[in-house]
Amino acid sequence: MSHISAIGTANPSHRFSQSQIADFMTRAMQLSYEDGRKLRAIFNASGISHRHSVLEDYGRSGEFTFYSNAADFEPFPSTSKRLRFFKENALNLSYAAVQNMLGQRPGFDLKSITHLVVVCCTGMYAPGLDVDLVKTLSLSTNVQRTGVNFMGCYAAFNALKVADAFCKADVKAKVLVVCTELCSLHFQKVATEDNLLANALFADGSAAVLVEGETTATPRLRLESFCNELAIEGEGDMAWAIGDLGFEMKLSTYVPDIIKSGIARLTATLLKNIGSDISAIRFFAIHPGGRKILESIEDALGIDKEKNAPAYRVLKNYGNMSSPTVLFVLKDIFDGLTPEHNDQPILSFAFGPGLTLESMVLRIETE
Template sequence: MSYITAIGTANPVHRFSQSVIADFMLRTMRLSAGDARKLKTLFRASGIDYRYSVLEDYGKTGDFSFFSKIADAEIFPSTQDRLRVFKQEAPSLSVAAVEDLRGAYAVDLRNVTHLIVACCTGMYAPGLDIDLVRMLGLSTSVQRTAINFMGCYAAFNALKAADAFCQSNADAKVLIVCTELCSLHFQATGTEDNLLANALFADGAAALVVESQRSNGLNLALETFHNDLSAAGEQDMAWTVGDLGFEMRLSAYVPEIIRSGIASLTGALLSKISKKISDIKHFAIHPGGKKILEVIEQELGITRAQNHAAYKVLNHYGNMSSPTVLFVLKEVIDGLTKKNVGEKILSFAFGPGLTLESMVLNIENA
């Protein structure tokens, strides 16, 4: 068995209300009157109050720094421009998440044997993993794994890899870092995909420690995983590299595709441990959008109150892609006490493919 023994999160310094971001979008996207109304409706219905960005431009009415040429579509920031900012900003945000973890759990990074970095919003080489080795003072012989371009469900793949490392090495201590700067990839064209993405995505980072042995305090045992693909949703969620940043395909049909597969996914997962949904006390569901949360509740027969952690993260941070479900998990953990030992956490995330990931965590004491 392997255990999550520490968790930390971080966001950039720039925090904007959803209404301020909507004003920025309306000024810069050159929308028709109909699309402007659609954007306003999406923002109002998003369930989001605040989002974070490494860019200050989202809170400005002019004199932009990164989007300084936004009035001229021909010189809208290129992919190269955006990845330059990613390389500048992603390492420090990642370190902030690890420092949050160290502050809360007194983790000794000198004992880290493996580093897993998950990201889908930027890339360079030598990469973020090597920058973190240097900035965190990790051993230069730490085993490094990069999980790229998997989107919102990447944390699950990182946890599966960490679990495998721990299962094969009793001394393994795995540091996972999920960092995304989604706001770098703002697209000004008023397509349905862009309107949806511009209403949801934000920046953030999360870090976890996974170990072969329990640590002091509460631990989360990685009890079981299950994943599936919905071929019907292959064209409804995608993430591609364009000339002017990374481009999101995010269909309004995604919640209905998740609705069609979530019950069977959950049944297959829980059958591995001979449990039913009524046996689950806690939920850490990736808030890909408010509608996604609602259809999961309907299909599984759980209440909004049981799913409160997902709504709180969506409201305060938006969708940050891969770290988001870890923000939700941290929200759940922060509400646990020793009285919860023996109870289980059910977690989901979704992404391109359309991929459905799930896991069960068992709450244990040291």
């Protein structure tokens, strides 16, 4: 068996309202009056109040430090410039998430970590973030390192599957999973439908999770079952590519409908594996890819907004941070657990390119 025994999160210090970001993007994208209204309508309908970024420019009206101060924002930052900034900022944010995680496990010895799994789709370099974390956290130099890269918003599920496999192979395994994304580095100023949607949603954040084969820590979450589905018909509706001026997001308005059409079947398969049904689920940890995605899942599964409240809180306060986002939702639930929740299941979902639908059931243990 494997258990999540601690979850930590962190965000950059720069926090902006949707209105502030909309002001910046209206100017940077050089939008017409009509397109500016369209952008603000998308922002207002997003369900997001604030987002965090490693860039201070999104709250400025001039004297930018990352983007050009020319009226047309040219030269626009190259991919190499964005990735240099990623390297300069990803480690500190990841470290902060790990420290936040350790607050739930006072006295835990990081030297006992046997495996490190690092997740990211918004930046890369080598030697990478995994090596930097080994040095900064003073982990053992023979810790086994695994990278889960460029998989998008559902990648935390694959990291947890890897951690689960390690713990099942060795009950003494202690796996540190770190998901760090700096999505805001990849702002695109061409006024396409994809960019308008992406610019309204994505933000920066990091999450760290400790997964152990054996632990007496309480509360803890037992990783009980996983199930995934590939909706090939949505392959062209969500994508992530490396361009000359940053990473480019493909995100169509059809994504909520595609997820809605596949989520009930995926859920039925997952719950059948554990001999349960949707009526037995009290807690939901759903990746808030956007307000419409959350509403589509509620409609498909027949659940109300109250049960989905953790996802809405994360969406409102942080936006979509890609891979760490669902772990923020899980932490929201984890931090509120009491002994009366023992043996209750948590049903969790995340989605990404492919179009990929991931799901898992976790079992609460408070004894």
